[in-house]
Every structure is written in structure tokens, then in C-alpha cells.
Amino acid sequence: MPLSSVKIPSRSFLRRLLVLPSVAAVAGAARPLSSAAAESRTQKLERIADELLSLTKAEREDYAVLFRLKLDLNLPSGALASPGSAAADAPAAAEEKEKEKEKTAFDIKLDKFDAAAKIKVIKEVRAFTDLGLKEAKELVEKAPVVVKKGVAKEEAEAIAAKLKGVGATVVLE
Structure with missing residues (x-):
């Protein structure tokens, strides 16, 4: 349940609650809390x-996660988050985008190509893949399609430049 919807009792209610005898005391099994002990707890x-x-919003989110771990609760990650935590998540999303920009492995996606340059595109695809003529032709005709996965940044840029040079539109993902 979000923290914003939790009703916090007033201080006077808490004081009355702490001064009242415990449930066991009502049953006669224990003594009521002393006034000093109740005041100390309050x-x-x-x-x-x-x-x-x-605490700041980010610290509250960290505390909520730590609290769930300490109590061994399996709540969804946003269950105890404050309503403003979405705003606190914005910097985290920006950091994730930066990490994506700094990727080391890319997929080369052939978006489209000029019909007149189809043969040249097929030849380039064959040059950097281990496909035969028929497989390369079928792959190019399926555009948009990923033609190679997990390529290093430098190699991906070189392949993209070659494909663009022969008339294809290429996207690095």
C-alpha cells in the first residue's frame, strides 16, 4: 500500500495506546506498562x-527496500513507494538510457533499401555474414530485419556505413 494512503494516528492516540495495559495484562498474565516505560517508548x-x-524521496525508497528485506516481505517493488517516487525514478531512467548509449554489442537492422540497389545490398550482407546467395536474398527481402546480432561498436558502424553506401537504410540497436 502506498505510504501516502497510510493514516498515521495522532500522538495522543499513540500515548494512550502505549499507556494502556497490554493484552496479556488484561488477562492477568502480566503487569501494565509503567508510565516511564511508555513515555520512553513514545x-x-x-x-x-x-x-x-x-529523509529524501530516494532515501525513503532505499529504506522501503531495506525494510522489506529485513522483514523478509515479498512485496512488489513499488508497493511501499511514495507517490512522488515516479519523479525520483526519472534520474534512474536517464542513467539507464546512458548505459544503453554506452553499449558494446549492437544489432544491425536493415530497415529498407532502394530497389535498384537490391543486388548490391545482398552482396554486402553476404560479405559480413556466412549466408549463401539464396539465404542472403531471402533475408534482405524480409526488410526490416536484423541481419547481424551482437556486433562490436566499431565493426557495427563499419558495416552500417558500407550498407548505407550501397543504398540501404540501417539502424544500430
Whole structure:
């Protein structure tokens, strides 16, 4: 449940709750909490609550994950997140995009090609793949199609430049 929908009881309610005898005490099995012990617990809870409220959104998200791990809860990752955590996730999404930009392995996708340059494109595809003439022709005719996967950046750029030079439109993914 999102933190924003959790109703936090008032301090007076918490004090009354802590001063009331425990359930076991009502049954006669234990003594009620002393006033000093209840006050000490109240102060501790207030201090913890104040510290939690002073955390930033990112720190609250980290705390929520840590709390779930400590309690061994299997909740969805956004279950305890605050409604503003989507805004906090924006920098994380930007970091993921940067990591994608810094990829080392690329897929070469043949988007389209000029009909007049079809034979040249087939020859180039055969040059950097181990396909025969028939397989290369079928592959080129299926455009848009990935013609080679997991290629190093430099090699992918070189292949893309060759294909563009013969009249194909190529995308590196």
C-alpha cells in the first residue's frame, strides 16, 4: 500500500495506546506498562518518525527496500513507494538510457533499401555474414530485419556505413 494512503494516528492516540495495559495484562498474565516505560517508548517512536520524515524521496525508497528485506516481505517493488517516487525514478531512467548509449554489442537492422540497389545490398550482407546467395536474398527481402546480432561498436558502424553506401537504410540497436 502506498505510504501516502497510510493514516498515521495522532500522538495522543499513540500515548494512550502505549499507556494502556497490554493484552496479556488484561488477562492477568502480566503487569501494565509503567508510565516511564511508555513515555520512553513514545519518545523513541517520535524520534524514529521524525527521522523518517526528514529523509529524501530516494532515501525513503532505499529504506522501503531495506525494510522489506529485513522483514523478509515479498512485496512488489513499488508497493511501499511514495507517490512522488515516479519523479525520483526519472534520474534512474536517464542513467539507464546512458548505459544503453554506452553499449558494446549492437544489432544491425536493415530497415529498407532502394530497389535498384537490391543486388548490391545482398552482396554486402553476404560479405559480413556466412549466408549463401539464396539465404542472403531471402533475408534482405524480409526488410526490416536484423541481419547481424551482437556486433562490436566499431565493426557495427563499419558495416552500417558500407550498407548505407550501397543504398540501404540501417539502424544500430
